[in-house]
Amino acid sequence: NAGVTQTPKFQVLKTGQSMTLQCAQDMNHNSMYWYRQDPGMGLRLIYYSASEGTTDKGEVPNGYNVSRLNKREFSLRLESAAPSQTSVYFCASSEAGGGVQETQYFGPGTRLLVL
Amino acid sequence: AQSVAQPEDQVNVAEGNPLTVKCTYSVSGNPYLFWYVQYPNRGLQFLLKYITGDNLVKGSYGFEAEFNKSQTSFHLKKPSALVSDSALYFCAVRDMGFKTIFGAGTRLFVKA
Numbered sequence: 001n002a003g004v005t006q007t008p009k010f011q012v013l014k015t016g017q018s019m020t021l022q023c024a025q026d027m028n029h030n031s032m033y034w035y036r037q038d039p040g041m042g043l044r045l046i047y048y049s050a051s052e053g054t055t056d057k058g059e060v061p062n063g064y065n066v067s068r069l070n071k072r073e074f075s076l077r078l079e080s081a082a083p084s085q086t087s088v089y090f091c092a093s094s095e096a097g098g099g100v101q102e103t104q105y106f107g108p109g110t111r112l113l114v115l
Numbered sequence: 116a117q118s119v120a121q122p123e124d125q126v127n128v129a130e131g132n133p134l135t136v137k138c139t140y141s142v143s144g145n146p147y148l149f150w151y152v153q154y155p156n157r158g159l160q161f162l163l164k165y166i167t168g169d170n171l172v173k174g175s176y177g178f179e180a181e182f183n184k185s186q187t188s189f190h191l192k193k194p195s196a197l198v199s200d201s202a203l204y205f206c207a208v209r210d211m212g213f214k215t216i217f218g219a220g221t222r223l224f225v226k227a
Contacts, residue, residue: 004158040124042205042217043159058214090158102214103149106158 001026004107006091012113013081021076021110023091031094032074033058033104034066036087043090049074081114088112119208128196129226136191136221138206139183147209148189150180154167154202162204165189171217189203196225 002027011086013019025032030051035043045058047066055066065077074093078085089110094102118141128134140146147166151159155207163174180191189206206218 002133040219045214059129103161103164106160
């Protein structure tokens with residue numbers, strides 16, 4: 001099993017450009033998440049999908065949109081990139097409905113630089 | 116509001132010595148606490164969690180954590196540190212919904 005995979009690994013954008021970060025998991029998990037990691041701030045939740053067909057905002061959703069394409073795939077889109085969105089983005093998944101006991105499994109991350 | 120604090124940006128320890136990485140939390144209701152580790156250029160990996168029961172939780176790679184309700188702490192410990200334990204460690208608390216609140220992280224440096 002590959003676990004959680006993310007593409008691309010690294011991307012450079014100019015301000016105003018758009019892009020989509022892809023995430024896929026092969027563990028048959030129901031819940032998926034997008035986080036951003038900034039120095040000294042830990043991980044912050046951008047959006048999550050409790051199950052296929054549902055998405056909800058997290059702590060820092062502004063400037064982002066998501067699509068839960070199917071059970072396996074959860075993409076994150078930046079419509080008009082800004083330098084403040086320079087960060088490392090992590091996708092994660094968890095098994096059932098996102099209950100309090102659930103462990104999250106993380107992808108390797110996408111490093112995004114917005115100039 | 117739920118919160119997690121990791122008071123140390125970095126912890127330095129010699130190989131073979133015991134290590135402690137500190138975490139305190141603030142929650143309304145029961146705490147559901149996690150430790151994750153991040154190696155360079157990798158995603159986070161689960162180490163251990165406290166949901167209920169024994170205050171001492173054992174996890175992967177010889178790590179354990181002690182839940183202390185009165186001190187609202189969940190410190191990560193290992194009796195004998197290895198150089199390969201050098202990494203970034205995150206404490207996290209889960210709320211009753213889908214949100215996990217992560218601490219800012221503590222970088223552990225184990226010197227040979």
